[in-house]
Amino acid sequence: MALAFIFALLAQTLPLAGDEFHEDTFIRMRQREVYLREQMTELLQEVEQSDRDHSRTGMLALLPSLKIMSGLCVFGLMFWLIWKIEKKLWEDQDNSDEESSSNEQHQQEEQQPAQQSVEEDKQSFFFPEIFRPVQEQTANFDYVFFLLFDLIWYAEYFTIGTFYPKAHLPIGVGTSNEGWQFTEEENVFYLFVALTAPPGHVFQPELDTAGELPVRNSRIHVELECTCGREEELNMLCFVHTPEDTLGDQRPSTLQNLCTGSYLDVKKTACWFMVLFRLVWKCMPESAEYRMNVTLTRRSFRIQLEDPYRSLSVIDVIFGVQQGNTDIFLSSQESEISSIPSTTWPQTCAVAEAKFFEHIDAHAGQDSFHLECLKVCAYILEGYNFSPYELKTVLMHLLTAIPVECWSRRYFVQRTEDILRYLQCCVEEKRLDHFLIGNEEVPAEIILPWEFRVSVPPNLFQRLAQDPDRHEQALYEMEMLQDRLRTLLIYGK
Ligand SMILES: [Zn+2]
Structure with missing residues (x-):
């Protein structure tokens, strides 16, 4: 079925790929472009109406209520239990080492069971049901990744002969891609799609220095x-x-259609791709079994995908334009500033950070537990005034400070405590440095703009330095978090 579809598309586009320009095909392309543009205009009107409604109601930031934990903690008993847990980990590791050395001659046959054993250990010992297995998350992520991959791939055929931006293959960013998402309500994936200018156009980033x-x-x-001089090669006039x-x-x-003034417009670009992807989806074989709903968000769009078993996956698509040849992009990512103009594309480090985690994965062993440590910390930080990004920044600093071999299962408790200890030091000093800016420890394979290498790192805890009450609150929360970690390690919840 997929092949038939591809051949159908090829049949449509072959005349353009040939040496001679085919006028009928070009006219069809123009008609399709006009149709898509009409669809986009209607959607933009709906979005503007929605924005007006939204501004009337206003936004009230709801601060999460702080859970007050009370009760006496029997610290001696807890430390004793932690010591027992660590001892058990050491014993398990030693046993595992002995087994692996004695079975070297059967290594190939037993490789798969050994991998399963590591995964089972990861899932069973410390991880209550709230932590979904990393394998399961990865499988879901792979599925939505390849779905968007197909959408983009087919969409390219739909837009041959037009002069809209080219969408490149998606890059997984954020918690779902890095493997430390722990919520089980729904699968939310963030996929980053880089855009490049079509022939005859140039995207020129303009940064506020x-x-x-x-x-x-x-x-x-x-x-x-x-x-x-390139008319034939590009099949266009200058x-x-x-x-x-x-x-x-x-x-x-x-x-003409995606800009406001001569600046690329986030909303118009998102609208264009949303209309395009909706049309492409109707022609994809997966549409027979899956239901897809695409809706605009403030600065991009969201794809909701329901499988035949009614399991829902959500894909938030983020568009970006690369800054030079670096891993820093100007993006359509949501901003905490609600009034951000639609021609503003803030810099994002999401792709560079995803590349950093790939770098760690490539160097860490199979039993590396750094993501499990992060997952546990993210779980206990839920409801407190620390953001997932701050936690991730702490982990990235520690991953460059502590050798990757010391993030294995046997060091799980120490590393998890290290993360909280590092966070506590930052709270006490009211300073958490941005990981990618002004940090000599960032691996050289992550390509950063020159100004990122030489600038003073921004302080992610600036709010604590400016507001004594928030600083006091953060210190109090750190004490609560230490208790919460001990409770989780002992009782598993
Ligand atoms: Zn010219």
């Missing part, structure tokens, strides 16, 4: 470039040097 890094106030200027009345149906669609 006076602002603090990562730059929030940045825009993408869209310019037309001369393509003289936008700059061809008189408008002789361009015929050829239009600089990105500049």
